[in-house]
Amino acid sequence: MNDLPVVNIGICGLGTVGQGVWKHVTRSRAKLEARLGAKLRLTRASVRDLTKKRQVRVGASRLTTDPMEVATDPKIQIVCELIGGTTVAKAVTLAALRMGKTVVSANKALVCEHGPEIFAEARKHGGHYFFEAAVAGGIPIIKAIREGLVANRFDRIYGILNGTCNYILTRMERERLTYGEILKEAKARGYAEADESLDVDGWDTAHKASIIAYLAHGTWVPTQAMGVEGITRITQVDMHYAREHDLAIKLLAVIERDFKTDELSVVVAPMLLPRTKVLANVNEVFNGVSVTGDVVGETIYIGRGAGQDATASAVISDIVDGVTLLVRGNAALPEPVEHHCPPRPPEHSTNRYYLRLDVKDEPGVLSKIAAATARFKVSIASVQQTQSTRAAAATLMLTTHLTNEKAIRSAVAQLRRLAGVLGTPQLLRIASFED
Amino acid sequence: MNDLPVVNIGICGLGTVGQGVWKHVTRSRAKLEARLGAKLRLTRASVRDLTKKRQVRVGASRLTTDPMEVATDPKIQIVCELIGGTTVAKAVTLAALRMGKTVVSANKALVCEHGPEIFAEARKHGGHYFFEAAVAGGIPIIKAIREGLVANRFDRIYGILNGTCNYILTRMERERLTYGEILKEAKARGYAEADESLDVDGWDTAHKASIIAYLAHGTWVPTQAMGVEGITRITQVDMHYAREHDLAIKLLAVIERDFKTDELSVVVAPMLLPRTKVLANVNEVFNGVSVTGDVVGETIYIGRGAGQDATASAVISDIVDGVTLLVRGNAALPEPVEHHCPPRPPEHSTNRYYLRLDVKDEPGVLSKIAAATARFKVSIASVQQTQSTRAAAATLMLTTHLTNEKAIRSAVAQLRRLAGVLGTPQLLRIASFED
Numbered sequence: 001m002n003d004l005p006v007v008n009i010g011i012c013g014l015g016t017v018g019q020g021v022w023k024h025v026t027r028s029r030a031k032l033e034a035r036l037g038a039k040l041r042l043t044r045a046s047v048r049d050l051t052k053k054r055q056v057r058v059g060a061s062r063l064t065t066d067p068m069e070v071a072t073d074p075k076i077q078i079v080c081e082l083i084g085g086t087t088v089a090k091a092v093t094l095a096a097l098r099m100g101k102t103v104v105s106a107n108k109a110l111v112c113e114h115g116p117e118i119f120a121e122a123r124k125h126g127g128h129y130f131f132e133a134a135v136a137g138g139i140p141i142i143k144a145i146r147e148g149l150v151a152n153r154f155d156r157i158y159g160i161l162n163g164t165c166n167y168i169l170t171r172m173e174r175e176r177l178t179y180g181e182i183l184k185e186a187k188a189r190g191y192a193e194a195d196e197s198l199d200v201d202g203w204d205t206a207h208k209a210s211i212i213a214y215l216a217h218g219t220w221v222p223t224q225a226m227g228v229e230g231i232t233r234i235t236q237v238d239m240h241y242a243r244e245h246d247l248a249i250k251l252l253a254v255i256e257r258d259f260k261t262d263e264l265s266v267v268v269a270p271m272l273l274p275r276t277k278v279l280a281n282v283n284e285v286f287n288g289v290s291v292t293g294d295v296v297g298e299t300i301y302i303g304r305g306a307g308q309d310a311t312a313s314a315v316i317s318d319i320v321d322g323v324t325l326l327v328r329g330n331a332a333l334p335e336p337v338e339h340h341c342p343p344r345p346p347e348h349s350t351n352r353y354y355l356r357l358d359v360k361d362e363p364g365v366l367s368k369i370a371a372a373t374a375r376f377k378v379s380i381a382s383v384q385q386t387q388s389t390r391a392a393a394a395t396l397m398l399t400t401h402l403t404n405e406k407a408i409r410s411a412v413a414q415l416r417r418l419a420g421v422l423g424t425p426q427l428l429r430i431a432s433f434e435d
Numbered sequence: 436m437n438d439l440p441v442v443n444i445g446i447c448g449l450g451t452v453g454q455g456v457w458k459h460v461t462r463s464r465a466k467l468e469a470r471l472g473a474k475l476r477l478t479r480a481s482v483r484d485l486t487k488k489r490q491v492r493v494g495a496s497r498l499t500t501d502p503m504e505v506a507t508d509p510k511i512q513i514v515c516e517l518i519g520g521t522t523v524a525k526a527v528t529l530a531a532l533r534m535g536k537t538v539v540s541a542n543k544a545l546v547c548e549h550g551p552e553i554f555a556e557a558r559k560h561g562g563h564y565f566f567e568a569a570v571a572g573g574i575p576i577i578k579a580i581r582e583g584l585v586a587n588r589f590d591r592i593y594g595i596l597n598g599t600c601n602y603i604l605t606r607m608e609r610e611r612l613t614y615g616e617i618l619k620e621a622k623a624r625g626y627a628e629a630d631e632s633l634d635v636d637g638w639d640t641a642h643k644a645s646i647i648a649y650l651a652h653g654t655w656v657p658t659q660a661m662g663v664e665g666i667t668r669i670t671q672v673d674m675h676y677a678r679e680h681d682l683a684i685k686l687l688a689v690i691e692r693d694f695k696t697d698e699l700s701v702v703v704a705p706m707l708l709p710r711t712k713v714l715a716n717v718n719e720v721f722n723g724v725s726v727t728g729d730v731v732g733e734t735i736y737i738g739r740g741a742g743q744d745a746t747a748s749a750v751i752s753d754i755v756d757g758v759t760l761l762v763r764g765n766a767a768l769p770e771p772v773e774h775h776c777p778p779r780p781p782e783h784s785t786n787r788y789y790l791r792l793d794v795k796d797e798p799g800v801l802s803k804i805a806a807a808t809a810r811f812k813v814s815i816a817s818v819q820q821t822q823s824t825r826a827a828a829a830t831l832m833l834t835t836h837l838t839n840e841k842a843i844r845s846a847v848a849q850l851r852r853l854a855g856v857l858g859t860p861q862l863l864r865i866a867s868f869e870d
Contacts, residue, residue, distance in 0.1 A: 024586055024730050035585070132583070138731035140583025148567070148575025150470070151459055151751035278716060278737060295459050296573035296738060296748035302713060303734035313731035316586030 005038045005327045009319060010076035011045040012067035012092050013083035014054065017106055017133070018045065020312030021080060022056045025319070036320065038327045046070045046083075071096040078322045080315060081105045086113055097121040097129065102322040106133035106311050112207040116220060128325060130318035135208045136161060136287045138310030139303035140317065145215050145291060152293025154216040157255040158431070161208040163285035163305040164192045164199040165231050165251040169270070170283040173239050173248065179232060191285065201230035202251065202268045209253035212289075213266050217257055219341040221266045229269040238356065238426060241384075241397050247272040248280035252431060257341060258348070264341035265349055271431040272354055278302075346405035352381070353408050355398045356426035357415065358388045365420035369396070372418060376411040378403045393422055399430060440473045440762045444754060445511040446480040447502035447527050448518035449489065452541055452568070453480065455747030456515060457491045460754070467755065473762045475754075481505045481518075506531040513757045515750060516540045521548055532556040532564065537757040541568035541746055547642040551655060563760060565753035570643045571596060571722045573745030574738035575752065580650050580726060587728025589651040592690040593866065596643040598720035598740040599627045599634040600666050600686040604705075605718040608674050608683065614667060626720065636665035637686065637703045644688035647724075648701050652692055654776040656701045664704040673791065673861060676819075676832050682707040683715035687866060692776060693783070699776035700784055706866040707789055713737075781840035787816065788843050790833045791861035792850065793823045800855035804831070807853060811846040813838045828857055834865065 009025070011018045022042055025032070033039055045058055046067035064070065071079050071092040079096040081103055083089045089110050096103050098121060105111065111118070111131050122129040132142045136159070145154070160166050164186065171182045183200070186192040198204050206223040213221050231251050242249050250273050256265045273280040278300050282288035287305030292298045304310035359365045366383070373380060379401040388395040400408065408427065415421050444460070446453045457477055460467070468474055480493055481502035499505065506514050506527040514531040516538055518524045524545050531538050533556060540546065546553070546566050557564040567577045571594070580589070595601050599621065606617045618635070621627040633639050641658040648656050666686050677684050685708050691700045708715040713735050717723035722740030727733045739745035794800045801818070808815060814836040823830040835843065843862065850856050 028586060028588075031588075032585070138584075138728075139734055140579050143578060143583045144575050147756065148578045148752050149573075149748065150467070150755045151463060151748045153463075153466075278713060281713060281716060293573075293748065295744045295751070297745060299574055299736070299738035301734070301736060304732045309730045310732060313584065313586045313728065316730070317583050320585045321582065 004033070006041055007038050007078060007323050007326055008041050008043040008076045009078045009080065010043055010070040010073060011080045011082060012070050013081070014045040014047045014058070014063075015082060016308045017311045017315065018080070018082040019055045020308035021082070021315045021319075022058065024309070024312050024316055026056070028316075032320065036323050036327065038323055040323065043076055044070045044073060067092045068095060072099060074099075076101070077326055078102045078104060078319055080319070081107060081110075082315070083107075084109075086110050090114055090118075093118055093129070094121055097127045098125055100125040100127045102128040102130070102326065104133075104315055104318040104322060105129065105131045106315055107131070108134040108204070108207040108211060112210045112223065115211070115214060128322060130321060131211070132318050133311045133314035135211050136289055136301070137163075137303065137305040137307065138313040139287060139289065139301045139305070140314070141212070141289050141301050142215060143317075144299070144301060145212065149291060149293050149296055149299070152295045153257075153259060154255075154291060154293055155257060155259070156292045157212055157216060157289065158252050158279070159209075159212070159289035160250050160279060160282050160287050161253050161289070161305065162199050162205045162251060163287060164196065165205070166283065166287070167191050167285045168200070169231060169234065169249055169251065172234065172236065173243065176236055176239070178236065179234060200232055202228040205251060205253050206268045209255060209266050209268055212253070213255045213264065216255065217264055217341055219264055221264065221343070225343060226266045226268055231270050233426065234270055235426075237395065238428070241354070241356070242272055246275045247430070248275060249273075249428070250279065250282075252279075254431065256344070258344065261344075261348070262341050263344035263348060265344035267349075269429060271429045273431050346409065347407070349405040350402045351405065352402055352430040353400045354426075354428045354430055355400065355408075355412065357396045357398070358390055358393050358422040359396055360420045360422065361388075361392050361394045362420065366396070368418055368420060369415060372414045373400075373411045375414070376407045378407050378411045390422060439468070441476055442473050442513060442758050442761055443476050443478040443511045444513045444515065445478055445505040445508060446515045446517060447505050448516065449480040449482045449493070449498075450517065451743045452746045452750065453515070453517040454490045455743035456517070456750045456754075457493065459744070459747050459751055461491070463751075467751075471755065471758050471762065473758055475758065478511055479505045479508060502527045503530060507534060509534075511536070512761055513537045513539060513754055515754070516542060516545075517750070518542075519544075521545050525549055528553055528564070529556055532562045533560055535560040535562045537563040537565070537761065539568075539750055539753040539757060540564065540566045541750055542566070543569040543639070543642040543646060547645045547658065550646070550649060563757060565756060566646070567753050568746045568749035570646050571724055571736070572598075572738065572740040572742065573748040574722060574724065574736045574740070575749070576647070576724050576736050577650060578752075579734070579736060580647065584726060584728050584731060584734070587730045588692075588694060589690075589726060589728055590692060590694070591727045592647055592651060592724065593687050593714070594644075594647070594724035595685050595714060595717050595722050596688050596724070596740065597634050597640045597686060598722060599631065600640070601718065601722070602626050602720045603635070604666060604669065604684055604686065607669065607671065608678065611671055611674070613671060614669060635667055637663040640686060640688050641703045644690060644701050644703055647688070648690045648699065651690065652699055652776055654699055656699065656778070660778060661701045661703055666705050668861065669705055670861075672830060673863070676789070676791070677707055681710045682865070683710060684708075684863070685714065685717075687714075689866065691779070693779065696779075696783070697776050698779035698783060700779035702784075704864060706864045708866050781844065782842075784840040785837045786840065787837055787865040788835045789863045789865055790835065790843075790847070792831045792833070793825055793828050793857040794831055795855045795857065796823075796827050796829045797855065801831070803853055803855060804850060807849045808835075808846045810849065811842040813842050813846045825857060
């Protein structure tokens with residue numbers, strides 16, 4: 001056993017996830033070492049505050065306040081970047097990669113915003129960059145797309161990628177409280193950040209969708225180029241409709257590629273999903289991803305998308321892959337082939353839609369609405385009317401047959417200008433995924 | 436491009452799966468070669484009948500009737516064993532491994548029955564043996580357990596691993612036809628084999644459970660040492676009860692390890708599963724696996740468990756892993772550490788149970804039954820009575836509180852001897868997985 005090679009691991013950022021990694025590597029050390037034929041040493045860690053009390057015991061000599069010291073320590077072969085953000089984290093990552101090291105990261109924003117530069121640096125110096133923990137926490141979805149489903153082209157991938165949003169939507173559905181009431185409680189319980197906007201406005205989901213789209217298609221789609229909508233505008237009226245029609249409302253990232261036109265579409269928005277779909281039943285803080293490949297058909301992956309332990313599980317799996325490469329030969333993982341897919345224009349995106357409007361309760365309004373939608377060739381599948389919370393008004397809930405995004409947006413713009421329509425119409429996609 | 440290394444692939448057994456692999460490797464060749472930095476050549480294939488018409492065009496010069504010729508061809512580096520069975524398939528596998536080759540297999544029976552010998556031979560000669568396609572078809576479950584979740588100990592893994600059984604149970608649930616009627620139709624549609632016993636009696640599921648148990652725990656549990664029950668005894672009475680109580684009946688493989696006693700339990704049996712569980716909603720020919728790790732929590736994997744394309748998807752992912760190792764260095768995958776877990780004795784296995792009895796419709800029967808169960812400390816949670824199809828008889832459906840396997844089996848044996856009990860009682864576990 002003493003002849004085994006030693007792999008030194010450094011942790012930049014001993015926060016929640018970093019402590020989880022430290023804890024579980026320590027606990028599973030014997031098993032991991034036996035599997036790998038190598039000794040694992042947690043050599044150093046960087047922290048912001050040396051005096052802070054931590055869950056794990058780390059000797060003072062192994063701590064530093066300078067993450068760059070960890071990243072560039074010549075003894076350390078594997079650097080875990082668990083700092084977050086895109087400034088210090090980026091500098092630390094690039095410094096380690098320039099020394100030919102392997103970097104393991106849980107940082108979706110960094111991968112999403114600076115992926116090409118980081119990957120190029122890893123390639124150039126013969127190192128590796130792993131980021132399983134950046135998407136869907138403990139679910140090995142990156143490995144599945146990159147390795148397990150390598151025989152496939154991916155027509156459609158859709159997923160619930162943000163635990164905070166899914167928790168809020170699940171509770172709104174079950175308890176009929178408002179968005180604001182649940183958000184407040186989620187914050188108190190630590191299920192939502194103090195500044196929740198990155199989560200509830202859809203940007204965290206968009207970061208993850210960008211990474212998945214790159215792995216599946218070799219094209220980087222910046223989040224600004226996606227349609228990104230959050231969950232803040234979902235009300236109990238929508239929830240009630242969904243319940244009545246056996247639908248769930250989920251914040252979905254939908255990545256679709258049309259292999260005839262080569263167009264790629266990445267959308268993040270709350271959508272109605274039939275209860276018969278497995279993902280409609282993925283609740284609370286769980287994430288779920290449906291991956292449809294041309295060879296394998298649909299495969300689905302579900303698990304905790306965040307939290308200390310789930311994220312640590314993914315980080316450790318990357319550490320193990322890194323150690324395998326180090327001690328057993330330097331095989332590189334097959335990388336996505338860079339490829340430029342043009343974005344899919346809205347007139348090529350077709351969906352069924354749910355449209356909710358508050359209208360004046362007077363004769364002729366429905367016919368005006370029908371005329372406005374018909375003008376844009378939007379065909380109505382169903383109409384339901386309930387009383388509005390506004391005085392002398394009714395709420396109409398319409399669903400459409402398959403229609404394209406450009407047409408429905410134009411129709412909604414037109415509807416907003418109609419005299420009988422009050423406030424802003426609610427437009428949601430119905431994600432039946434059956435076309 | 437001409438300087439790229441060439442990897443020669445041979446296919447032993449150009450049946451349904453073999454042709455799927457040939458077809459999809461041919462179709463995706465350019466993408467795979469770009470990813471791998473290697474040229475892939477489908478060099479030779481063995482068939483039973485040279486004159487048979489096939490889905491894929493393979494030049495006559497590349498076909499042989501002798502799989503051993505393919506396995507030992509010195510040009511061929513990767514051999515796909517897609518013959519099935521455990522005689523010729525085993526000889527071909529060992530011959531290829533003895534030459535240091537990589538063997539890719541979809542053969543669960545072979546892995547299950549001769550895994551240790553095959554793995555030892557691969558290690559000895561520096562080759563590799565991959566078998567992602569042997570379990571749950573296109574779902575990359577082996578990669579998930581072996582690599583993606585490597586940081587975890589697995590307290591519980593349960594899965595629907597046989598598409599034929601799941602198809603039959605799904606149709607019984609939806610259409611209220613008998614087992615026999617559905618089986619007949621499934622055979623006509625090609626969803627069940629002419630000899631269905633390997634599937635419906637649970638042995639195919641048991642083979643797959645044995646492989647999963649080994650990967651997760653390093654212990655080989657022979658199928659004879661498991662409790663294996665099939666689905667043939669499930670009736671519409673059970674289905675009706677399940678429906679009424681928001682349960683589904685699924686043929687589950689349940690692999691549980693008690694890390695306090697180190698005991699390992701592998702059971703294959705039809706079980707009642709609450710509809711709230713994702714796996715209760717995995718229907719038709721789909722497979723699903725729930726993997727609970729001590730670090731990551733529960734993760735779930737769903738996809739097609741069989742069929743030409745899903746299986747080919749898994750085989751090709753193994754080929755790609757094999758090629759990666761060949762051309763980019765010879766890193767071995769981390770292997771499970773061999774470990775002997777003692778089997779869990781029935782008195783340590785606790786479950787809630789569903790027990791259905793036909794009884795004479797006369798006073799005193801229920802009290803006799805209650806006394807018999809009480810004698811073995813089996814505590815009844817609910818009792819429901821309906822009319823039996825037998826004359827002058829009633830059907831009792833009981834559920835129990837948590838009780839151990841030994842106690843319930845003893846109680847049932849006792850019940851069978853009671854004068855008022857008619858026929859054979861139906862005993863099913865209620866797999867709530869909440870303890």
